[in-house]
Amino acid sequence: IAHIYPNSETPVKALDPRAAALDTFERRHMGPSEKDQLEMLKTIGFESLDELVTSTVPANIRLEEPMELGSHTSAAMSETEALSLLRSMADKNKVLKSLIGQGYNETHTPYVILRNMLENPGWYTAYTPYQAEISQGRLEMLLNYQTLVTELTGMEMANASLLDEATAAAEAMSMCVALSKNGKKKGAMTFFADAQCHPQTIAVVKTRCEALGIDVVVGDATSADLGDACIGVLWQYPNTRGDVVGDAAGVSARAHDAGALSVVAADPLALTLLPAPGTFGADICVGSMQRYGVPMGFGGPHAAYMATSEKYARRMPGRIIGETVEANERKGRALRMAMQTREQHIRRDKATSNICTAQALLANMAAAYAIYHGPDGLQDIARRCLGLAKAASSALNKAGIQASEPAFDTIVVKCDSASIAEKAEKAGFNLRVFGPDEVGLSFGETVTREDLVSILEDVFGVDAGDVDALADTSSVKGRNNLLPHAVFNTHKSESQMLRYLKQLEDKDLALNHSMISLGSCTMKLNATAEMIPVTWPEFSDVHPFAPREQTDGYVEMIASLNADLCKITGFDAVSVQPNSGASGEYAGLLAIRAYQQSIGEGHRNVCLIPVSAHGTNPASAVMAGLKCVIVKSDDDGNIDLEDFKAKAEKHKDNLSAIMVTYPSTYGVFEETITDLTRITHECGGQVYMDGANLNAQCGLTSPGTCGADVCHLNMHKTFCIPHGGGGPGVGAIGVNAHLAPFLPGHTVTAVDASTGDSRGSESAVAAAPYGSSLILPISWMYIKMLGAQGLARASAIAILNANYMAKRLEDAYSVLFRGANGQCAHEFIIDLREFKKAGVVEEDVAKRLQDYGFHSPTMSWPVPGTLMIEPTESEDRAELDRFCDALLAIRAEIKDVEDGAVKLEDSPLHHAPHTMDDVVTDDWDRAYSRETAAFPLPYVKDSKFWPTVGRVDNVHGDRHLICTCPPVSVYEE
Amino acid sequence: IAHIYPNSETPVKALDPRAAALDTFERRHMGPSEKDQLEMLKTIGFESLDELVTSTVPANIRLEEPMELGSHTSAAMSETEALSLLRSMADKNKVLKSLIGQGYNETHTPYVILRNMLENPGWYTAYTPYQAEISQGRLEMLLNYQTLVTELTGMEMANASLLDEATAAAEAMSMCVALSKNGKKKGAMTFFADAQCHPQTIAVVKTRCEALGIDVVVGDATSADLGDACIGVLWQYPNTRGDVVGDAAGVSARAHDAGALSVVAADPLALTLLPAPGTFGADICVGSMQRYGVPMGFGGPHAAYMATSEKYARRMPGRIIGETVEANERKGRALRMAMQTREQHIRRDKATSNICTAQALLANMAAAYAIYHGPDGLQDIARRCLGLAKAASSALNKAGIQASEPAFDTIVVKCDSASIAEKAEKAGFNLRVFGPDEVGLSFGETVTREDLVSILEDVFGVDAGDVDALADTSSVKGRNNLLPHAVFNTHKSESQMLRYLKQLEDKDLALNHSMISLGSCTMKLNATAEMIPVTWPEFSDVHPFAPREQTDGYVEMIASLNADLCKITGFDAVSVQPNSGASGEYAGLLAIRAYQQSIGEGHRNVCLIPVSAHGTNPASAVMAGLKCVIVKSDDDGNIDLEDFKAKAEKHKDNLSAIMVTYPSTYGVFEETITDLTRITHECGGQVYMDGANLNAQCGLTSPGTCGADVCHLNMHKTFCIPHGGGGPGVGAIGVNAHLAPFLPGHTVTAVDASTGDSRGSESAVAAAPYGSSLILPISWMYIKMLGAQGLARASAIAILNANYMAKRLEDAYSVLFRGANGQCAHEFIIDLREFKKAGVVEEDVAKRLQDYGFHSPTMSWPVPGTLMIEPTESEDRAELDRFCDALLAIRAEIKDVEDGAVKLEDSPLHHAPHTMDDVVTDDWDRAYSRETAAFPLPYVKDSKFWPTVGRVDNVHGDRHLICTCPPVSVYEE
Ligand SMILES: Cc1ncc(COP(=O)(O)O)c(C=O)c1O
Ligand SMILES: Cc1ncc(COP(=O)(O)O)c(C=O)c1O
Ligand SMILES: O=C([O-])O
Numbered sequence A, B: 001i002a003h004i005y006p007n008s009e010t011p012v013k014a015l016d017p018r019a020a021a022l023d024t025f026e027r028r029h030m031g032p033s034e035k036d037q038l039e040m041l042k043t044i045g046f047e048s049l050d051e052l053v054t055s056t057v058p059a060n061i062r063l064e065e066p067m068e069l070g071s072h073t074s075a076a077m078s079e080t081e082a083l084s085l086l087r088s089m090a091d092k093n094k095v096l097k098s099l100i101g102q103g104y105n106e107t108h109t110p111y112v113i114l115r116n117m118l119e120n121p122g123w124y125t126a127y128t129p130y131q132a133e134i135s136q137g138r139l140e141m142l143l144n145y146q147t148l149v150t151e152l153t154g155m156e157m158a159n160a161s162l163l164d165e166a167t168a169a170a171e172a173m174s175m176c177v178a179l180s181k182n183g184k185k186k187g188a189m190t191f192f193a194d195a196q197c198h199p200q201t202i203a204v205v206k207t208r209c210e211a212l213g214i215d216v217v218v219g220d221a222t223s224a225d226l227g228d229a230c231i232g233v234l235w236q237y238p239n240t241r242g243d244v245v246g247d248a249a250g251v252s253a254r255a256h257d258a259g260a261l262s263v264v265a266a267d268p269l270a271l272t273l274l275p276a277p278g279t280f281g282a283d284i285c286v287g288s289m290q291r292y293g294v295p296m297g298f299g300g301p302h303a304a305y306m307a308t309s310e311k312y313a314r315r316m317p318g319r320i321i322g323e324t325v326e327a328n329e330r331k332g333r334a335l336r337m338a339m340q341t342r343e344q345h346i347r348r349d350k351a352t353s354n355i356c357t358a359q360a361l362l363a364n365m366a367a368a369y370a371i372y373h374g375p376d377g378l379q380d381i382a383r384r385c386l387g388l389a390k391a392a393s394s395a396l397n398k399a400g401i402q403a404s405e406p407a408f409d410t411i412v413v414k415c416d417s418a419s420i421a422e423k424a425e426k427a428g429f430n431l432r433v434f435g436p437d438e439v440g441l442s443f444g445e446t447v448t449r450e451d452l453v454s455i456l457e458d459v460f461g462v463d464a465g466d467v468d469a470l471a472d473t474s475s476v477k478g479r480n481n482l483l484p485h486a487v488f489n490t491h492k493s494e495s496q497m498l499r500y501l502k503q504l505e506d507k508d509l510a511l512n513h514s515m516i517s518l519g520s521c522t523m524k525l526n527a528t529a530e531m532i533p534v535t536w537p538e539f540s541d542v543h544p545f546a547p548r549e550q551t552d553g554y555v556e557m558i559a560s561l562n563a564d565l566c567k568i569t570g571f572d573a574v575s576v577q578p579n580s581g582a583s584g585e586y587a588g589l590l591a592i593r594a595y596q597q598s599i600g601e602g603h604r605n606v607c608l609i610p611v612s613a614h615g616t617n618p619a620s621a622v623m624a625g626l627k628c629v630i631v632k633s634d635d636d637g638n639i640d641l642e643d644f645k646a647k648a649e650k651h652k653d654n655l656s657a658i659m660v661t662y663p664s665t666y667g668v669f670e671e672t673i674t675d676l677t678r679i680t681h682e683c684g685g686q687v688y689m690d691g692a693n694l695n696a697q698c699g700l701t702s703p704g705t706c707g708a709d710v711c712h713l714n715m716h717k718t719f720c721i722p723h724g725g726g727g728p729g730v731g732a733i734g735v736n737a738h739l740a741p742f743l744p745g746h747t748v749t750a751v752d753a754s755t756g757d758s759r760g761s762e763s764a765v766a767a768a769p770y771g772s773s774l775i776l777p778i779s780w781m782y783i784k785m786l787g788a789q790g791l792a793r794a795s796a797i798a799i800l801n802a803n804y805m806a807k808r809l810e811d812a813y814s815v816l817f818r819g820a821n822g823q824c825a826h827e828f829i830i831d832l833r834e835f836k837k838a839g840v841v842e843e844d845v846a847k848r849l850q851d852y853g854f855h856s857p858t859m860s861w862p863v864p865g866t867l868m869i870e871p872t873e874s875e876d877r878a879e880l881d882r883f884c885d886a887l888l889a890i891r892a893e894i895k896d897v898e899d900g901a902v903k904l905e906d907s908p909l910h911h912a913p914h915t916m917d918d919v920v921t922d923d924w925d926r927a928y929s930r931e932t933a934a935f936p937l938p939y940v941k942d943s944k945f946w947p948t949v950g951r952v953d954n955v956h957g958d959r960h961l962i963c964t965c966p967p968v969s970v971y972e973e
Helices: A025-029 A034-043 A049-056 A079-090 A111-118 A136-153 A165-179 A199-212 A248-257 A310-315 A342-346 A360-398 A417-427 A449-459 A494-505 A528-535 A552-569 A581-598 A616-623 A641-650 A673-682 A691-696 A737-742 A773-809 A833-838 A842-851 A877-898 A916-920 A930-934 A938-942 A954-959 A968-972 B025-029 B034-043 B049-056 B079-090 B111-118 B136-153 B165-179 B199-212 B248-257 B310-315 B342-346 B360-398 B417-427 B449-459 B494-505 B528-535 B552-569 B581-598 B616-623 B641-650 B673-682 B691-696 B737-742 B773-809 B833-838 B842-851 B877-898 B916-920 B930-934 B938-942 B954-959 B968-972
Strands: A190-194 A215-219 A230-237 A261-266 A284-288 A304-308 A319-325 A333-340 A410-414 A432-435 A438-442 A573-575 A606-610 A627-631 A655-661 A686-690 A710-714 A731-735 A814-816 A828-831 A866-869 B190-194 B215-219 B230-237 B261-266 B284-288 B304-308 B319-325 B333-340 B410-414 B432-435 B438-442 B573-575 B606-610 B627-631 B655-661 B686-690 B710-714 B731-735 B814-816 B828-831 B866-869
Touching: A025 A773, A025 B494, A034 A049, A034 A773, A034 A877, A049 A773, A079 A528, A079 A552, A079 A773, A111 A360, A111 A494, A111 A528, A111 B528, A136 A261, A136 A304, A136 A319, A136 A333, A136 A360, A136 A494, A165 A199, A165 A230, A165 A261, A165 A284, A165 A304, A165 A310, A190 A199, A199 A215, A199 A230, A199 A581, A199 A616, A230 A248, A248 A261, A304 A310, A319 A954, A333 A954, A360 A410, A360 A438, A360 A449, A360 A494, A417 A432, A417 A438, A417 A449, A494 B025, A528 A773, A528 B111, A552 A573, A552 A691, A552 A710, A552 A731, A552 A773, A573 A737, A581 A616, A581 A655, A581 A686, A581 A691, A581 A710, A581 A731, A581 A737, A606 A616, A606 A641, A616 A627, A616 A655, A627 A641, A641 A655, A641 A673, A655 A673, A673 A686, A686 A691, A691 A710, A691 A773, A731 A737, A773 A828, A773 A866, A773 A877, A833 A877, A842 A866, A842 A877, A916 A930, A916 B916, A916 B930, A930 B916, B025 B773, B034 B049, B034 B773, B034 B877, B049 B773, B079 B528, B079 B552, B079 B773, B111 B360, B111 B494, B111 B528, B136 B261, B136 B304, B136 B319, B136 B333, B136 B360, B136 B494, B165 B199, B165 B230, B165 B261, B165 B284, B165 B304, B165 B310, B190 B199, B199 B215, B199 B230, B199 B581, B199 B616, B230 B248, B248 B261, B304 B310, B319 B954, B333 B954, B360 B410, B360 B438, B360 B449, B360 B494, B417 B432, B417 B438, B417 B449, B528 B773, B552 B573, B552 B691, B552 B710, B552 B731, B552 B773, B573 B737, B581 B616, B581 B655, B581 B686, B581 B691, B581 B710, B581 B731, B581 B737, B606 B616, B606 B641, B616 B627, B616 B655, B627 B641, B641 B655, B641 B673, B655 B673, B673 B686, B686 B691, B691 B710, B691 B773, B731 B737, B773 B828, B773 B866, B773 B877, B833 B877, B842 B866, B842 B877, B916 B930
Parallel strands: A190 A215, A190 A230, A230 A261, A261 A284, A606 A627, A606 A655, A655 A686, A686 A710, B190 B215, B190 B230, B230 B261, B261 B284, B606 B627, B606 B655, B655 B686, B686 B710
Antiparallel strands: A284 A304, A319 A333, A410 A438, A432 A438, A573 A731, A710 A731, A814 A828, A828 A866, B284 B304, B319 B333, B410 B438, B432 B438, B573 B731, B710 B731, B814 B828, B828 B866
């Protein structure tokens, strides 16, 4: 079929830039050359890509017509064309200096961090640090981040980031459910939110509470009667108007007295000056680290933090980096992910949080910012913000305009807000409008003296006077002994910072070194051209609540992206608001619930979930207020259709939804998918498709074609947003028309109709109207540069690559689960359980792969004792071959053990990975050679990647939870 | 003195962004914190920086007043301020699509190369690959480059780049002087240049010939009588009008018949289609690689290439990368600089070329571009250019407008050029104006179909017709079997390219890993903020011959830079045209010569040069037509004043100039500098100062203050332009008023008066009016962000760092040459000659330093058997200490040998550097441990840098010159 493979009859358009056919984006994005594709097809027994696809994708869901895109053109654009079209959109954004505040402030990203971290594939193409030994760089930076948060908040421990401040507050609320003494009285629980929290935070908490049947009471936390059902009190510090309550300890005490927890949403820059929440009884502290050097980007991505006390550690959602030791004799210090979304794995349907992908890259940027500035520098910046606010307040009051006394960077001014905002805009500033007669001004790092004078004189028409004197903050000491750790007091020159970043980067295996074939994660190329617009100021410097007239460019780009995604998914509407796949699941299930409520079916509360589902699925279902019912799999890895039918039938009256991943998490295009969707609909349920595996579908089939009603897209998988070492992500959701009115809305800015319908404020699932807007251009570029045909070919080649590898490996390993005609989809599982009897476990193989220069595939998920391999279309044949060679060589090493030729303790498998330390040591006492340890195949030497620590000791790490940098006393030795 | 060290009384301007005092650029640029500075001062016996400076810089040249800058403000700007001021200038450049051609074409820099090479400190902060074992990455890429050039030209060998096409042609002319049979008849020599060469090339050749007394004859190379004094024939292929002579072999034959060499200036993109110059008798081939992915940048920097036959190899100027073997048992393949500016080192005053810094980074970009596109891709691009030109020509001719038939990408059209150029500009295009009734159109890679249609319809008012059919080039086969080497046929996907670039980068030690204390090279921080504007399209996409009205931004920036440099140097005028320090020397000496001619002193032709001078000095003098007379040094490393006086006196009547480096190449502030300048002037000579060491002078003294008349500034040393692994560079020259009229001019664009006076076309020393304009923003940013005081402090801290290190090392090593009060300047020399009796030579120390993670200081220059250490102000104390610790540990290793405790062959010194291969081998038979080999001090393990090959065998490399990639047959095994 012509739409899958280039037709040789296609006339060459000699002058078309795309006719320089060898320099198409498609050619750059795909790994195997056309020649290699043909040879690989031959290896697996096919003549053409299309034949392979026909044999792999069930006929009943195969697209009948070539896919088209929804905006501009379906044809592929060159890098230049796509960038210039995008540039024309970017230019429609009007970038004013934003003093809106409300959780978002302008900040300087130090250039050394910008170029060497945010724009550096060594940092942005890494995955979540599952393989600790080759991830010590970002693990160290995340530990720095946790230490920073812990110190700023005065709490005992912090996690390695959450999605945004608003969802972090919602996560805190969920912790309160579990932790509060009042939690028992379910159904009757209330959650109190101070009225002076940021409105988007209250909105997101409300959305979350509503699904759980928890009442949110909004009022004055210093005085309201909390009642006896209150599980938590959320309050902002300084609050959204810039004030700090007089008796902070009193608020916490009142919460505690009521049996509730005190949840403080605090500004981390203010915390360099103001007393830490830990000193006034906070139980959980959350906030946004955006102003620590991360561009506003129209709302995201940024890292949110969460900190709590040690006793609540195991209730904290998200990932926590912790210290452990090497499992070898050395017992050297090593870092690892100590905890992550535990409940999802352990108590799936009891999970209280669905967080998975977080904001690692942005957390790392924030940590780097703090390291570069150091405690003195941070306090310097904070003092300037305070000084500006003070000067503004004084000058205004002196001129008879009533302005609040700032606790930190924000003041509220009485005035005719409409006319003042208009004058401000003319002078180049955005202010916050609080109503007809108040505006807010938040002074961030980038505000200059000249800006202040202009605001006073041009906007308010008052005499600026001696602003320097008015801004004097010399008496403001700030917190004592802040951040005494060496790392925050060392890297002060740019050379030092550059080298520190480089030193960490070098410890981490990322896509710029070799393939990362993590099944279900789709670690494809993150092309440079896609990354270019991310750091255009026209995208990065826009406040999420900037007046709508200033954001035409963003809205146009998002509308274009959504239109394309509609075509790709076969749906009618899309929302890009969710900040991760898991958030998308939650948002999608909420849409289903709201729809069902709207048609009088609000009682439907059962969610069918296949046993093979990702842990986020049941967790999201719980968060959406659903009861999970698990559906079995058959031996071929398919959903057990009989079990499914029985359960659907049984829960018919209350069936809300089924969640199904397609192709399945086992990497199979299940033939029964249309039966499944049909039966679900017959039983009155809706079909939620988990789109993590969409990379096998694009242009070949679609969620819509399969009969799904809603689907989330991990844009950080299929659509090229880099994983950043554990986030950011975008979990856009697509829906059928009947669900469109129930897509997430927003309380501050109406979500534009052209970009997805809104159902108003109570439905927001993220702090910003369009979520992580700043990284959407990445996906937009990808789609535009591949075009409709290219997208289809990407899926086809992803399938080809997986099948080629499966073929190469199948004699050595048993490949589990294949489709009806014997093909896997875009990923496949190899079974290692048979080696267990020889003592070799999956971890041995995963760690040994590091010696061969490779990141392990997904380990023990979805099937324990297996590896799931997903090469993606971007890996070339030679790389696939090297990886297969490595796995085959490892198989031979296993065989030596199986045969008894080598004892397990004498096998390199057992000791893997091997560090420099290991092989350079003077007392080598292994049964195998050092060269076998470090250079097991010839190609390895060409670009040896050294794990920096030996195999980490997980048990030790779990038993001794240390998740901040070593205390300063360590350095004092 | 307040201008050296911050006065504690300085009032803090609380709101000034700079008042966030901890985040000034100065703080980021300097290595040692203020606290460390004070402690280091104490270590060397001073109370303050100013006291150190007073004791170091002779009083009679110390600036009396604080230095000021010449433009905007003398105060330091923040990164943001400086960038926004520069942005306002950039916005004044008007970026049109340039079809001017004439040696410069628009090109797409593939983003993967842009981000991972041009914007990546791992590539741009490396130095010339003097230490081969830790430079195999860029050596490999340069070998790729040489292979590319060799293949394209069909010549036997190529060098690793020259400065630009015009100077490359002049270098070729110099080769002709040495190689032509007619060379003997000196004085009577002529050099023939075809009139259809690019005019800027002819101009630069003329400048060069004039100084040497060689007549340039411009005419028709296909027919002119060459006479019997002709040493070479330079002709362009395709020529500047886009034509190719019918009988190419005939032109070469005529040259050969006349006893001259055939020098072909060829377009490397055209060479993918047209027959190679090697096939028609070319002896030397030169050209610009700009259109291989390097932005035009208003003229530079770009790599020029030179290729010749093997028999002329040792006459080829510049650096050549060659293959050799490891000196160890392994004898593995290794790369090194096989030859470089040999004459400068060996036959100093007989040198025919002064080339030193070249264009490594740009050559590497060009090679990467060719690798990414591959032979097919390059031919594809070339065919498109040809197709566009053909279509334009056909459509115009069809419409009755006379247009030439293109040989490649360029056509000449008969028309009213003024009105057509105006229409073109309106439509967004720049054309080349050949006179009142001709315009030229060169179609580069970026021209689109729409552009062509617009040019035909909007500019020429003709019907575009079926341009696709007109552009058909399917019959143009292009050259057969072009670039068959594996490297040009492998890295086709972006992932592959990314990994290849990363793999090479990882082999090279650059400033992002550790200090590179190369004396005389000033390897200071190249700050990211300085690099940011380099890739702004408003700077990078400007054609050097764009109409003057379009380049206001550039001219304003350059004028500002020049004004600042005047203040810094104490001079009256500056030219930034020279593309390297050595070019600056040559330009400066030419200015002196022209001045002397203008006052009737044209007979003055003696140049005094201290024996300690850098090899480029005598070479430049020779090129300027001067006779070198060498002046001795005394035992303290100072110029022997008696010898100097005697020689100045002796040559009084013919004394043209003295060249003096200050502080001296020995790192000493000679007290006698003012005597020397005075006496020179008294003898009627001019003082040329080599400003390579200006980093010790800024704001403390100045060339002008010392009495110099002219000085070149290595902007790639003092003013932060990164060395790029061996270039680019800018060798701006500053002059006193009387020399200002003799600064280099330009033949195409008048050099703007505000940016340096012009003396017209015959005085150009580079192809582009402002040389390497694109990298001037780097220096501009540096100066603006440090401000006048910061510049002074940079010099003071550079002096502090050097003296601190000298102090730490002086008990272990003898430190040669210090100033009157016992201080060195910004660098110092340690003597290793005393270890020779124990068999330990300087190379052992240099290579052993690699095991400690450091790049060796400058080895055996200016004094054989020594190391010259220049830390620069950007290195922090801990880094200085680590380096000193390494040298002290090495000293202990030397002592073991001296003492007989360890035999030389048993010492790690002898076997250094140690590769992974070495220490991981199973048969380790050394007397020391593997750990001693690889991790000789504890800090090394934290970020081990592995040399990728063992010590290279220089002798083998010299004997077996292999300077292209292995032939394809190698891969066929
Ligand atoms: C099948 C599946 N569903 C959902 C998710 C959750 O996505 P996210 O990590 O973006 O929240 C994942 C993540 O890997 C996944 O593999
Ligand atoms: C003292 C001295 N003069 C001149 C030069 C030549 O400068 P360039 O390499 O820029 O041509 C150098 C180069 O290092 C040098 O050290
Ligand atoms: O390149 C140098 O001569 O330092």
